Amino acid sequence: MCTICNVMEEETLEHFLFVCPAYSSIRLNYIKKYIINVTSDQRLIKLLKIDAKQKVKDLFNYCVSALKIRAFIVNKQTFVSNSVYEIDNVNYMN
Numbered sequence: 001m002c003t004i005c006n007v008m009e010e011e012t013l014e015h016f017l018f019v020c021p022a023y024s025s026i027r028l029n030y031i032k033k034y035i036i037n038v039t040s041d042q043r044l045i046k047l048l049k050i051d052a053k054q055k056v057k058d059l060f061n062y063c064v065s066a067l068k069i070r071a072f073i074v075n076k077q078t079f080v081s082n083s084v085y086e087i088d089n090v091n092y093m094n
């Protein structure tokens with residue numbers, strides 16, 4: 001199961017790229033435009049078909065941003081489970 005959200009799905013590449021709500025805002029910036037009007041069984045093929053330099057940049061930026069968010073959430077979960085800090089008000093997008 002994806003430990004970053006509460007969707008109760010495996011943390012697959014599809015989940016990471018298209019589903020996980022933790023990354024929805026950056027998904028809008030970097031990925032959404034490439035999968036408009038594409039069915040869910042075609043979106044991975046469509047997105048990973050490298051037909052533009054900008055798409056590679058967008059994919060890179062999505063991954064970098066998503067992994068920062070992911071690390072933040074994992075660290076936060078660790079802090080909370082250890083009862084060390086409550087950092088709910090920290091804005092991880094800065």
Ligand SMILES: [Zn+2]
Pocket residue numbers: 002003004005006007015019020021022
């Ligand atoms: Zn998730």
